[in-house]
Amino acid sequence: GQSLEQPSEVTAVEGAIVQINCTYQTSGFYGLSWYQQHDGGAPTFLSYNALDGLEETGRFSSFLSRSDSYGYLLLQELQMKDSASYFCAVRGPGSARQLTFGSGTQLTVLP
Amino acid sequence: NAGVTQTPKFRVLKTGQSMTLLCAQDMNHEYMYWYRQDPGMGLRLIHYSVGEGTTAKGEVPDGYNVSRLKKQNFLLGLESAAPSQTSVYFCASSNDYNTGELFFGEGSRLTVL
Numbered sequence: 001g002q003s004l005e006q007p008s009e010v011t012a013v014e015g016a017i018v019q020i021n022c023t024y025q026t027s028g029f030y031g032l033s034w035y036q037q038h039d040g041g042a043p044t045f046l047s048y049n050a051l052d053g054l055e056e057t058g059r060f061s062s063f064l065s066r067s068d069s070y071g072y073l074l075l076q077e078l079q080m081k082d083s084a085s086y087f088c089a090v091r092g093p094g095s096a097r098q099l100t101f102g103s104g105t106q107l108t109v110l111p
Numbered sequence: 112n113a114g115v116t117q118t119p120k121f122r123v124l125k126t127g128q129s130m131t132l133l134c135a136q137d138m139n140h141e142y143m144y145w146y147r148q149d150p151g152m153g154l155r156l157i158h159y160s161v162g163e164g165t166t167a168k169g170e171v172p173d174g175y176n177v178s179r180l181k182k183q184n185f186l187l188g189l190e191s192a193a194p195s196q197t198s199v200y201f202c203a204s205s206n207d208y209n210t211g212e213l214f215f216g217e218g219s220r221l222t223v224l
Binding site: 008032033041042043044045048050089091097098099100102103104 | 142144146151152153154155156159169170201205209210211212213214215216217218
């Protein structure tokens with residue numbers, strides 16, 4: 001089976017940097033994805049790491065260490081619109097590319 | 112560019128009633144999925160499909176059935192709804208590239224009384 005752990009809540013102020021951690025246990029691993037979901041909305045894809053290291057996309061970066069079964073999402077220059085839930089998800093060995101999601105981290109950005 | 116479209120967006124059922132949720136995608140994706148999302152529990156996979164005419168069980172398949180008669184459509188059925196099936200249901204699709212990216216619909220909010 002697969003399981004993921006991430007903090008349930010994180011709070012930061014506008015302009016700050018915040019890191020959301022994710023640890024996982026899986027019988028097979030192909031990659032770690034991150035999704036953003038605003039209240040009442042659909043999850044939207046942010047990033048994907050299949051190999052160790054840092055991937056940068058604008059203000060967002062994602063890191064993966066396969067040896068530690070650990071990854072994180074780094075959000076820089078926080079804006080109010082970044083207040084949302086963030087989910088990490090692992091892609092396991094299944095043929096359909098299906099993802100197993102963590103329970104999500106609610107990020108609140110304060111003015 | 113519609114992407115992934117789910118209908119209906121809201122529905123209220125009584126215990127024991129049946130219904131079908133429709134998911135349609137216009138991106139020619141092979142893979143389609145149905146997830147449910149409950150407060151504090153993230154998204155859990157119900158069923159998925161790797162192509163037209165194929166379906167498979169996910170993490171929480173009990174009480175649901177699916178069909179993929181056409182590549183662009185993936186239907187989720189509840190034969191006898193139960194209050195435990197009150198949830199938000201998300202359909203998603205993906206192509207066969209290893210990018211870890213799913214494209215989600217806007218969700219269908221189902222309440223079973």
